[in-house]
Amino acid sequence: MTIIQNHPETRTGTATAWTPICAHADLLPERGAAALVAGRQIAVFRTFDGRLFAVGNRDPFSGAYVISRGIVGTRGEEPVVSAPMHKQSFSLVTGMCLDDPATAIPTYPVRVHNGTVEVSVA
Amino acid sequence: MRIVVVGYGPTAHRLVESLTGRGFTGTITVLGEEPRHAYDRVALTSYLTGATLEDLTYPAPEGPATVRLAERVTEIDRDRRVVVTAGGHEEPYDVLVLATGSAPFVPPVPGAEHAFVYRTIDDLNAIRDAASGASAGVVVGGGLLGLEAADALRGLGLATHVVEMAPWLMPRQVDEGGGAVLRGHVERLGLSVHTGTGLNRIEPDKVVLADGTEIDAGVVVFSAGIRPRDELAFQAGLELGERGGIVVDDAMRTSDPAIYAIGECALVGGMVYGLVAPCFSMAEVAADRILGGEAVFTGGDLSAKLKLLGVDVASFGQLSGALDVTYMDPVAGVYKKLFISDDARTLLGGICVGDAGPYSLLRPMVGRELSASPSDLLFAGAGGAGLSGADFPDDAQVCSCNNVTKGQICTAIHELGLTDVAGVKKCTRAGTSCGSCVPALASILAAEGVALSKALCEHFEYSRPELFDIVRVRGITTFSQLITEHGRGRGCDICKPAVASILASLNGGHVLEGEQAALQDTNDHFLANLQKNGTYSVVPRIPGGEITPEKLIVIGEVARDFGLYTKITGGQRIDLLGARVEQLPKIWKRLVDAGFESGHAYGKALRTVKSCVGSTWCRYGVQDSVGMAIALELRYRGLRSPHKLKSAVSGCARECAEARSKDFGIIATENGWNLYVGGNGGFKPRHADLLASDLSDDELVRTIDRFLMFYIRTADRLQRTSAWVQAIGLDYLRDVIVGDSLGICADLDAAMERHVGGYFDEWRATLDDPDKLRRFVSFVNAPDTPDPSIVFETERDQIKPVLLEVTRA
Ligand code: SRM
Ligand SMILES: Cc1cc2nc3c(=O)[nH]c(=O)nc-3n(C[C@H](O)[C@H](O)[C@H](O)COP(=O)(O)OP(=O)(O)OC[C@H]3O[C@@H](n4cnc5c(N)ncnc54)[C@H](O)[C@@H]3O)c2cc1C
Ligand code: SF4
Ligand code: FES
Numbered sequence: 001m002t003i004i005q006n007h008p009e010t011r012t013g014t015a016t017a018w019t020p021i022c023a024h025a026d027l028l029p030e031r032g033a034a035a036l037v038a039g040r041q042i043a044v045f046r047t048f049d050g051r052l053f054a055v056g057n058r059d060p061f062s063g064a065y066v067i068s069r070g071i072v073g074t075r076g077e078e079p080v081v082s083a084p085m086h087k088q089s090f091s092l093v094t095g096m097c098l099d100d101p102a103t104a105i106p107t108y109p110v111r112v113h114n115g116t117v118e119v120s121v122a
Numbered sequence: 123m124r125i126v127v128v129g130y131g132p133t134a135h136r137l138v139e140s141l142t143g144r145g146f147t148g149t150i151t152v153l154g155e156e157p158r159h160a161y162d163r164v165a166l167t168s169y170l171t172g173a174t175l176e177d178l179t180y181p182a183p184e185g186p187a188t189v190r191l192a193e194r195v196t197e198i199d200r201d202r203r204v205v206v207t208a209g210g211h212e213e214p215y216d217v218l219v220l221a222t223g224s225a226p227f228v229p230p231v232p233g234a235e236h237a238f239v240y241r242t243i244d245d246l247n248a249i250r251d252a253a254s255g256a257s258a259g260v261v262v263g264g265g266l267l268g269l270e271a272a273d274a275l276r277g278l279g280l281a282t283h284v285v286e287m288a289p290w291l292m293p294r295q296v297d298e299g300g301g302a303v304l305r306g307h308v309e310r311l312g313l314s315v316h317t318g319t320g321l322n323r324i325e326p327d328k329v330v331l332a333d334g335t336e337i338d339a340g341v342v343v344f345s346a347g348i349r350p351r352d353e354l355a356f357q358a359g360l361e362l363g364e365r366g367g368i369v370v371d372d373a374m375r376t377s378d379p380a381i382y383a384i385g386e387c388a389l390v391g392g393m394v395y396g397l398v399a400p401c402f403s404m405a406e407v408a409a410d411r412i413l414g415g416e417a418v419f420t421g422g423d424l425s426a427k428l429k430l431l432g433v434d435v436a437s438f439g440q441l442s443g444a445l446d447v448t449y450m451d452p453v454a455g456v457y458k459k460l461f462i463s464d465d466a467r468t469l470l471g472g473i474c475v476g477d478a479g480p481y482s483l484l485r486p487m488v489g490r491e492l493s494a495s496p497s498d499l500l501f502a503g504a505g506g507a508g509l510s511g512a513d514f515p516d517d518a519q520v521c522s523c524n525n526v527t528k529g530q531i532c533t534a535i536h537e538l539g540l541t542d543v544a545g546v547k548k549c550t551r552a553g554t555s556c557g558s559c560v561p562a563l564a565s566i567l568a569a570e571g572v573a574l575s576k577a578l579c580e581h582f583e584y585s586r587p588e589l590f591d592i593v594r595v596r597g598i599t600t601f602s603q604l605i606t607e608h609g610r611g612r613g614c615d616i617c618k619p620a621v622a623s624i625l626a627s628l629n630g631g632h633v634l635e636g637e638q639a640a641l642q643d644t645n646d647h648f649l650a651n652l653q654k655n656g657t658y659s660v661v662p663r664i665p666g667g668e669i670t671p672e673k674l675i676v677i678g679e680v681a682r683d684f685g686l687y688t689k690i691t692g693g694q695r696i697d698l699l700g701a702r703v704e705q706l707p708k709i710w711k712r713l714v715d716a717g718f719e720s721g722h723a724y725g726k727a728l729r730t731v732k733s734c735v736g737s738t739w740c741r742y743g744v745q746d747s748v749g750m751a752i753a754l755e756l757r758y759r760g761l762r763s764p765h766k767l768k769s770a771v772s773g774c775a776r777e778c779a780e781a782r783s784k785d786f787g788i789i790a791t792e793n794g795w796n797l798y799v800g801g802n803g804g805f806k807p808r809h810a811d812l813l814a815s816d817l818s819d820d821e822l823v824r825t826i827d828r829f830l831m832f833y834i835r836t837a838d839r840l841q842r843t844s845a846w847v848q849a850i851g852l853d854y855l856r857d858v859i860v861g862d863s864l865g866i867c868a869d870l871d872a873a874m875e876r877h878v879g880g881y882f883d884e885w886r887a888t889l890d891d892p893d894k895l896r897r898f899v900s901f902v903n904a905p906d907t908p909d910p911s912i913v914f915e916t917e918r919d920q921i922k923p924v925l926l927e928v929t930r931a
Contacts, residue, residue: 026902030612031640033897033902034902034909035904036903041901041911060929062926063929064926065656066644069648070615071619071641072612073581073612073613074581074612080614
């Protein structure tokens with residue numbers, strides 16, 4: 001079992017409630033998928049090196065829930081997703097919009113547990 | 123101080139810019155007779171070949187200037203220091219600047235009132251209107267402007283004649299030998315040349331020459347020289363030259379010290395200058411003087427380069443000299459001559475016909491010692507003899523239009539960290555007028571150690587055509603291999619779709635196969651078009667716009683059953699909008715079962731081949747345009763390319779399918795098909811150029827095959843064929859795909875055969891593949907739940923997305 005987690009601070013938290021999303025194998029490398037968790041839309045991504053990221057699915061620039069359908073890549077060292085509507089890039093690590101640093105999308109803890117991808121929206 | 127400027131052409135515009143740029147704080151009032159802002163007259167002809175008025179218009183002056191358009195000044199009252207306009211408006215001045223330019227000379231021949239001149243936007247509009255009802259035209263005057271006008275008439279579809287009084291064309295720029303070579307080029311373009319004869323008279327539909335020759339012509343344009351517009355100065359009693367022109371000193375002052383004259387209306391040092399570069403220098407001198415400076419006008423560069431005809435003609439410096447060296451290749455149509463000092467060391471001037479390559483590199487070297495022997499410079503071309511922008515001394519004038527030296531360019535490059543020609547143009551103004559110095563700018567940038575970036579994005583140093591070759595030659599099949607071996611990082615929304623398109627062009631296969639799925643833009647990833655609320659549209663392919671009633675009914679039923687908004691597109695198809703991702707496969711299934719395939723209204727691929735009804739029904743049609751449009755759409759569907767591809771086929775010259783606005787447009791003739799390429803609607807409309815005429819069905823298809831494959835291999839990312847054809851040149855394109863000058867036609871043909879043979883319906887293939895189908899859900903963890911954010915309201919009996927709240931503008 002591998003645990004790939006990009007939010008080290010949550011590792012110690014005991015109250016984290018994890019919601020299973022899908023099998024790790026269901027996620028295409030370098031592509032996203034949308035999930036509905038407790039009424040919230042989450043975009044989950046698997047990058048080429050196997051890392052996982054979870055961010056909000058809503059594109060703040062268009063208002064549409066489409067971030068999961070964006071192209072995944074890098075800006076410098078930063079893993080990013082570009083919004084499919086008008087191509088602004090968001091950091092998958094921090095959620096910050098690299099083309100407009102005043103804008104950000106939420107990020108969520110994500111992990112693989114027994115081959116299942118889980119996110120926490122608590 | 124109140125400055126009043128009469129005339130609002132390029133010179134006046136430059137004066138205002140220069141005054142405000144130097145911090146002038148008084149008031150400036152410009153009175154211009156034309157009803158529009160100052161525009162780039164040098165580029166006037168491009169207005170007939172696709173440029174818009176906005177493209178030509180100079181930026182509005184900043185600072186304290188007031189511009190009054192459509193105001194002709196009719197009187198200068200020097201005692202009261204006011205100018206009076208035709209409308210009776212009075213404008214007081216402390217300093218008056220006349221920048222009234224010049225007017226075309228109209229020779230006093232009988233019937234001259236039927237003729238046009240070629241000077242303003244209004245003139246061009248009038249010519250264009252007249253040409254639409256005519257088949258032939260005559261241009262009187264075979265100089266620089268006359269040939270430009272002739273080429274424009276040719277571009278308007280007229281059989282065009284040029285009449286020149288002198289024994290050869292462009293007598294002011296080239297000598298007899300150059301004139302002979304030039305004539306060959308001009309005739310090869312299809313223009314008829316009559317030299318050594320003048321005009322006897324013009325009749326409503328014909329022109330009679332002095333030697334008795336009669337030419338049928340619906341449009342006659344005079345381009346037989348210009349006359350300074352000095353009528354105001356004359357009325358005001360200012361000193362004029364014997365043959366016209368407002369006399370000024372080297373500070374641009376007229377005989378009244380409160381009045382300056384600049385540009386083509388001024389007579390300075392006994393000369394009237396008819397080129398924009400010296401006019402700009404005069405504007406700079408006047409601006410400096412008005413503000414108390416000491417600048418003087420020291421004469422102007424008379425270098426000139428013929429634009430547009432597709433024939434290079436250029437001359438610079440002195441056109442005579444102690445020694446001259448000539449290089450002539452009548453077969454290739456090249457004539458080059460350099461004039462040098464009698465010690466054979468200093469360059470005095472030169473003439474180039476057929477190859478102006480040496481022009482931008484040699485012109486700045488006039489008056490300087492040669493770096494190579496004159497014959498080397500002529501034979502090898504300046505570049506071949508090792509001469510480049512790097513060799514210019516710092517004070518050499520690189521851009522004569524805007525008087526910019528090499529030193530100024532180098533300083534700008536280093537101080538402002540410029541990295542490309544666009545930056546140099548913006549910051550120094552070099553290269554922004556006639557453009558002939560642009561190659562020199564590039565070589566200076568290169569010599570200053572600035573590599574011109576052609577990089578696609580931060581992940582690849584290469585341009586799209588280079589990446590295409592890398593993928594092709596190395597046989598690369600995945601993005602991962604390409605970026606690991608030839609790039610850096612993990613790609614982005616620019617390079618991934620570009621590489622996806624290259625891989626699809628070369629290797630075929632399903633766009634969602636394996637790793638390729640991750641490269642596609644959302645439209646290609648979901649095989650439909652994303653709309654503003656996150657839904658998609660489906661546009662079933664309707665080849666040629668032909669559809670049976672049964673199929674129309676199916677489209678209606680699908681739209682009704684899935685609750686989709688329905689609209690007829692501009693491409694002769696029907697758009698079904700508002701589908702959620704999980705509905706897409708179900709919609710395709712219904713369409714596939716009824717014999718449709720979903721079509722590409724997305725993707726950089728063939729869109730539609732439109733058609734008119736053609737000879738089957740239309741009483742004018744001469745070929746079956748519908749049948750041809752269907753055949754072409756089926757042949758090229760799915761072809762991935764640098765940008766989208768559109769086509770149309772018209773059944774006769776009435777052109778109801780608007781083929782000439784397409785990337786490749788076909789118009790039926792009595793004998794077959796005419797093929798036009800490089801047309802565009804969209805942002806920058808352009809009419810397609812005729813590539814080949816009277817083709818048989820097979821010849822037509824083969825020529826289009828090669829055109830498309832050559833485009834796919836060599837165009838830049840997101841470069842439509844219109845920009846591509848303009849960049850490589852129509853003649854070159856014809857050489858490559860009709861004459862096989864590169865010997866690649868067999869290869870292009872084979873590539874197209876692979877595409878045609880390998881085509882399959884990618885929507886149906888998706889339906890057949892459970893792995894791919896699994897992606898078509900709104901939520902991975904709730905495949906049956908539709909996206910709750912998608913909500914519609916009703917308008918005109920159909921759905922419409924409810925406006926979404928946007929957090930960031
Ligand atoms: C549906 C349609 C409008 C309509 O309701 O009629 C349309 C819709 C779109 N056009 Fe168009 N264009 C449509 C005909 C045209 C035409 C007319 C034609 O094809 O005869 C033109 C001008 C002709 C041309 O391309 O030269 C046209 C010029 C453009 C351009 C400007 C291209 C250019 O070179 O300047 C864009 C932007 C781009 O591609 O970068 C564009 C882009 C778009 C996009 C893809 C914008 C987008 O990203 O959302 C629109 C999405 C289509 C969709 O279904 O979601 N559309 N668009 C038409 C589809 C025709 C079809 O059946 O395929
Ligand atoms: C088709 C064409 C191609 C050319 N190509 C080149 C080229 O390749 N290279 C080159 O160096 N040069 C070229 N030229 C020449 C160049 O355009 C001129 O040198 C330049 O326009 C001169 O500018 P100007 O402002 O002095 O005069 P103009 O451009 O003639 O402007 C004068 C303005 O003053 C207005 N005016 C006149 N009298 C009055 C009045 N009484 N009241 C109010 N307004 C008045 C006129 O309407 C006009 O708008 C070309 C010219 C043409 C027509
Ligand atoms: S282009 Fe010609 S054949 Fe086609 S519909 Fe128009 S008139 Fe008829
Ligand atoms: S020489 Fe004309 S733009 Fe530079």
